[in-house]
Amino acid sequence: MSVWLFLGLLVAFSTGIRMQPLGSVVQRAILAGVLAVGLLVFLLLGAGFVTELFGVLLAAVVANLLTENYVPQRYRIALAIAVAVVFFLAAPWLLENFRLFQFSRVAIWVIVAVGLNILTGYNGQISLGHGAFVLIGAYTSAILMDDQQQLGFVDANAWPFWTTIIAAAVVCGVAGFALGIPALRLSGPYLAIATLALVISLPSILRKYDGLTGGAQGLFVKQPPPPPGLAGVLERDEWLYLLCVGVAIVMMLIAWGILRGPLGRAFVAVRDSEVAAAAMGINVARVKIAAFTISALYAGVAGSLLTQLLGVITPESVDLIVSINFLTAIVIGGLASLLGAVIGGFVLVLLPAEGPDILGNIPLFPDNFLQKAPGAIQGAVVIFVVLLMPFGVAGSYHRFIGTPPGRIIAALRSIPAGLRARLARTREDIVWAWEDSPFNRRSSKSASGEEPDP
Amino acid sequence: MIEVFLAPAPWNDPELFGEQVISGLATGSIYALVALAIVLIYRSTDVINFAQGEMAMLVTFSMWSLLLAGFPAWTVIFIGIALGFALGAFVERTIIRPVEDKPPLNVVVVTLGLFVFLNSIATWIWAQGELPKVFSTPFGFTSVDVSLARVTTHSIGILVVALIVMAVLYLLFNHTKLGLGMRATAHNPGASRLMGVNVGRMLMLGWALAGAVGAVAGMLVAPITFLFPGFMLAVLLYAFAAAVFGGLDSPPGAIVGGLFVGVAENLFGTYTPGDIFGPEMKLPLTLLVLVIVLMFRPQGLFGRVQTRRV
Amino acid sequence: MLKIEGIEASYGPVKALHGVTIEVPEGSVVTLLGPNGAGKTTILRVVSGLLRPSAGRVEFDGRRIDRRSTEAIVRMGISHVPEGRQLFDEMTVHENLMLGAYTRNDRDGIKADIKRLNGYFPILEERREQPAGSLSGGEQQQLAVARGLMSRPRLLLLDEPSLGLAPLVSREIFRILRQVNREEGITIFLVEQDATSALSFADYGYVVETGRVVIEATSDKLKEDENVRRAYLGY
Ligand SMILES: Nc1ncnc2c1ncn2[C@@H]1O[C@H](COP(=O)(O)OP(=O)(O)OP(=O)(O)O)[C@@H](O)[C@H]1O
Ligand SMILES: [Mg+2]
Numbered sequence: 001m002s003v004w005l006f007l008g009l010l011v012a013f014s015t016g017i018r019m020q021p022l023g024s025v026v027q028r029a030i031l032a033g034v035l036a037v038g039l040l041v042f043l044l045l046g047a048g049f050v051t052e053l054f055g056v057l058l059a060a061v062v063a064n065l066l067t068e069n070y071v072p073q074r075y076r077i078a079l080a081i082a083v084a085v086v087f088f089l090a091a092p093w094l095l096e097n098f099r100l101f102q103f104s105r106v107a108i109w110v111i112v113a114v115g116l117n118i119l120t121g122y123n124g125q126i127s128l129g130h131g132a133f134v135l136i137g138a139y140t141s142a143i144l145m146d147d148q149q150q151l152g153f154v155d156a157n158a159w160p161f162w163t164t165i166i167a168a169a170v171v172c173g174v175a176g177f178a179l180g181i182p183a184l185r186l187s188g189p190y191l192a193i194a195t196l197a198l199v200i201s202l203p204s205i206l207r208k209y210d211g212l213t214g215g216a217q218g219l220f221v222k223q224p225p226p227p228p229g230l231a232g233v234l235e236r237d238e239w240l241y242l243l244c245v246g247v248a249i250v251m252m253l254i255a256w257g258i259l260r261g262p263l264g265r266a267f268v269a270v271r272d273s274e275v276a277a278a279a280m281g282i283n284v285a286r287v288k289i290a291a292f293t294i295s296a297l298y299a300g301v302a303g304s305l306l307t308q309l310l311g312v313i314t315p316e317s318v319d320l321i322v323s324i325n326f327l328t329a330i331v332i333g334g335l336a337s338l339l340g341a342v343i344g345g346f347v348l349v350l351l352p353a354e355g356p357d358i359l360g361n362i363p364l365f366p367d368n369f370l371q372k373a374p375g376a377i378q379g380a381v382v383i384f385v386v387l388l389m390p391f392g393v394a395g396s397y398h399r400f401i402g403t404p405p406g407r408i409i410a411a412l413r414s415i416p417a418g419l420r421a422r423l424a425r426t427r428e429d430i431v432w433a434w435e436d437s438p439f440n441r442r443s444s445k446s447a448s449g450e451e452p453d454p
Numbered sequence: 455m456i457e458v459f460l461a462p463a464p465w466n467d468p469e470l471f472g473e474q475v476i477s478g479l480a481t482g483s484i485y486a487l488v489a490l491a492i493v494l495i496y497r498s499t500d501v502i503n504f505a506q507g508e509m510a511m512l513v514t515f516s517m518w519s520l521l522l523a524g525f526p527a528w529t530v531i532f533i534g535i536a537l538g539f540a541l542g543a544f545v546e547r548t549i550i551r552p553v554e555d556k557p558p559l560n561v562v563v564v565t566l567g568l569f570v571f572l573n574s575i576a577t578w579i580w581a582q583g584e585l586p587k588v589f590s591t592p593f594g595f596t597s598v599d600v601s602l603a604r605v606t607t608h609s610i611g612i613l614v615v616a617l618i619v620m621a622v623l624y625l626l627f628n629h630t631k632l633g634l635g636m637r638a639t640a641h642n643p644g645a646s647r648l649m650g651v652n653v654g655r656m657l658m659l660g661w662a663l664a665g666a667v668g669a670v671a672g673m674l675v676a677p678i679t680f681l682f683p684g685f686m687l688a689v690l691l692y693a694f695a696a697a698v699f700g701g702l703d704s705p706p707g708a709i710v711g712g713l714f715v716g717v718a719e720n721l722f723g724t725y726t727p728g729d730i731f732g733p734e735m736k737l738p739l740t741l742l743v744l745v746i747v748l749m750f751r752p753q754g755l756f757g758r759v760q761t762r763r764v
Numbered sequence: 765m766l767k768i769e770g771i772e773a774s775y776g777p778v779k780a781l782h783g784v785t786i787e788v789p790e791g792s793v794v795t796l797l798g799p800n801g802a803g804k805t806t807i808l809r810v811v812s813g814l815l816r817p818s819a820g821r822v823e824f825d826g827r828r829i830d831r832r833s834t835e836a837i838v839r840m841g842i843s844h845v846p847e848g849r850q851l852f853d854e855m856t857v858h859e860n861l862m863l864g865a866y867t868r869n870d871r872d873g874i875k876a877d878i879k880r881l882n883g884y885f886p887i888l889e890e891r892r893e894q895p896a897g898s899l900s901g902g903e904q905q906q907l908a909v910a911r912g913l914m915s916r917p918r919l920l921l922l923d924e925p926s927l928g929l930a931p932l933v934s935r936e937i938f939r940i941l942r943q944v945n946r947e948e949g950i951t952i953f954l955v956e957q958d959a960t961s962a963l964s965f966a967d968y969g970y971v972v973e974t975g976r977v978v979i980e981a982t983s984d985k986l987k988e989d990e991n992v993r994r995a996y997l998g999y
Contacts, residue, residue, distance in 0.1 A: 373575060386567065
């Protein structure tokens with residue numbers, strides 16, 4: 001059932017994406033064929049939620065390739081938005097609860113990924129420490145929502161949940177601002193390690209000052225119930241799902257607005273060349289700090305939602321691996337691309353959760369490997385994606401779509417020649433290595449010019 | 455929870471202070487070794503190898519298995535070093551080289567992916583039985599009196615081994631042709647090619663050496679922390695701190711940084727008031743010092759200011 | 765000795781050479797002139813194996829070298845003194861020279877060669893333990909040439925050795941190069957902006973523009989050529 005809804009959603013959604021440069025029938029046919037084969041392989045590999053999801057995604061792209069020229073853009077976008085709205089509203093009744101929970105987490109990680117992409121993808125500053133901001137946001141929310149002992153000096157009463165989202169955003173924004181200033185002085189690798197230091201230290205600090213943070217046990221909060229009007233209609237989990245997805249959509253729209261505006265252009269200009277940006281009258285320091293602030297603010301909002309969703313937050317809720325995964329997600333998804341952040345968010349949640357199921361259908365895998373070493377799959381996938389798609393999934397997609405058909409055909413044609421040349425070169429290299437070796441007396445003579453080479 | 459733990463001041467208990475400093479120097483020289491491995495790789499390929507610790511972890515676990523299978527200790531040590539060397543070379547050839555000319559973040563993500571991968575593989579292979587596993591040291595753990603304080607033979611062993619490794623690396627880099635080629639490659643790979651240096655081989659060798667040095671560090675740490683898949687993580691973090699502190703492109707910096715971090719860690723753990731800081735805050739405090747140092751010297755104490763690349 | 769036949773080469777999508785054919789006979793000095801961006805450096809890069817040509821061939825002593833590694837090419841006896849010197853700035857003068865001899869294993873020969881080159885470039889002896897980056901521009905250029913000679917090449921590729929040097933220093937370098945060519949029989953393939961010096965030094969010359977050879981002739985003929993005079997000699 002859910003699959004068919006997905007189908008509708010994704011077809012509509014992907015038809016909303018412009019594939020304009022993909023003009024030629026040949027190229028469309030090639031792409032559609034490749035994707036169809038991929039789809040087949042996927043379906044053969046086995047059933048399961050992710051398989052269905054990917055299958056649907058591929059089907060959507062194929063459908064889109066074939067119809068784009070015949071349905072006007074306007075209608076397709078309208079259709080996409082309509083289906084999306086219907087889907088997101090209907091999902092609570094269509095998906096099982098644990099899927100809703102999973103998707104809520106996807107929404108939360110997408111918010112972090114969008115924020116990190118603003119910093120790293122668009123502005124070129126690396127951060128391995130965004131987990132720290134997520135934790136700060138999560139604890140801010142938890143402390144404010146608590147009506148027991150925490151932060152009595154601020155307010156002994158529990159704050160309404162939505163105000164704590166804003167508070168978390170503000171607190172993290174300030175933290176990001178504070179970190180952005182010293183970050184100005186650090187070059188890439190030093191910044192990476194400094195931010196790593198931040199995310200490593202934070203859990204010890206949270207555990208140590210347990211008067212405020214509840215120490216190793218963490219803090220429990222009452223998850224917000226559905227608003228009065230919807231109380232009879234929605235369960236709490238469904239309401240939380242809608243909350244996360246809704247906030248994620250709003251945050252994406254805001255990011256989209258920022259990135260296409262002057263600030264977004266300044267981010268990119270500074271990333272590409274600080275000198276040139278400064279020459280254009282951009283205040284480089286201010287722009288870089290702004291990127292840090294906005295980025296941390298996004299992580300804070302995500303952290304706050306995490307508190308609401310989980311109902312509990314501990315120093316281990318966001319560990320080093322999760323923090324590293326944020327960076328991994330945006331690189332795999334595609335740097336400097338909102339679509340990339342969304343893809344990354346999905347990969348982050350679904351790969352560890354569903355990866356073993358998919359690969360479990362491949363015959364030769366040892367059984368307990370998949371259960372005992374999910375990280376091995378994750379790590380291997382990350383490495384391979386980066387090796388095969390240096391510009392991420394979204395980047396490769398855009399590139400492929402943007403390549404004129406002639407170039408693709410020429411590239412395909414040149415493969416045999418390239419392979420031949422490679423093979424030939426290897427052989428020649430071997431011969432030369434011999435010729436140049438000290439064991440080859442003939443060559444050393446001829447090299448000294450006494451004997452002409454035959 | 456609230457307790458005031460503050461060790462007697464150094465002048466009241468010089469023995470405690472001496473012990474802390476010497477054992478700090480011992481762990482510090484392990485950090486120095488891992489930091490050296492990081493610096494070796496950073497200098498030659500401009501890559502921060504986040505998987506350095508996990509590579510060492512894998513090697514140390516393999517050594518544990520070999521010991522269990524009854525191989526003699528010295529053979530195992532030798533195999534371990536060779537394994538670290540081969541693993542480093544293999545990683546560079548297969549997954550680092552293809553991303554070398556790609557956006558710099560890609561390399562970062564590849565080493566992070568390797569980190570997750572190796573960690574998980576080790577968990578799969580070795581986490582079946584009980585953890586952590588005991589890893590013995592050829593030096594033993596007897597306490598001996600040196601003039602001021604009591605230290606374990608293992609600490610002394612660590613110091614000696616670290617010194618030997620550093621001496622070997624120093625000789626290799628400064629007094630052999632191979633070392634000359636490796637240094638040249640780190641400075642200017644293009645010109646090195648014109649000199650007839652096989653740049654690709656030098657890069658691979660840099661990673662291989664780093665792998666071997668990391669393996670040595672792994673087998674020195676394991677007797678103290680015992681073996682479990684995450685046992686190198688804390689070491690790696692302190693080593694990063696050490697490398698950054700000394701300057702990511704400076705081998706002497708890595709050594710000074712390692713020793714400094716090792717001693718600082720111990721002193722923070724001993725001499726800070728327990729209700730505010732105390733032992734469990736020594737990592738954050740050490741990292742805080744690191745960040746403060748970076749504020750004043752963004753390229754570390756001995757690092758070069760980057761002017762070449764724009 | 766060196767034969768370049770119809771080579772084409774590109775940097776990514778930009779094609780820099782469109783079929784260049786050049787010959788450098790043994791023992792001669794051949795110079796390559798042309799405006800900025802003509803592709804002179806690119807030709808040298810192809811010869812020394814830093815760049816693979818997409819078409820054409822390069823032969824050295826009758827053996828194809830266009831697909832060989834730079835290392836193999838250096839070992840065959842070609843030495844490339846690159847544009848902008850490319851010294852190892854943080855290493856000492858002595859270490860730079862030793863790197864020049866990287867492909868050699870004869871310790872005594874290397875020692876003797878360093879001594880011999882110190883005869884040509886006395887300054888290098890004085891600055892032996894100083895970092896190369898601390899030398900003046902002229903001293904650095906001398907070091908670059910000396911380093912290029914340390915591999916005992918039979919063909920020396922020089923990319924603008926006089927760039928940024930005072931005329932006096934530049935003349936000194938050309939004098940040494942002539943000596944190297946005459947006394948040691950080292951063939952020289954020279955890229956130069958200073959056409960006057962280059963043509964008085966070389967036997968034969970090529971002019972390249974936008975990746976093609978437009979004129980080739982003996983130096984004397986080139987000096988007479990109307991276009992060359994106007995464009996490169998400035999009279
Ligand atoms: N690394 C590179 N990447 C891209 N294009 C390059 C690169 N190097 C050179 N080019 C291009 O190739 C062409 C030839 O360059 P080349 O350096 O060979 O010129 P040149 O004749 O040596 O010029 P000059 O006298 O300024 O040294 C130029 O158009 C230049 O823009
Ligand atoms: Mg040039």
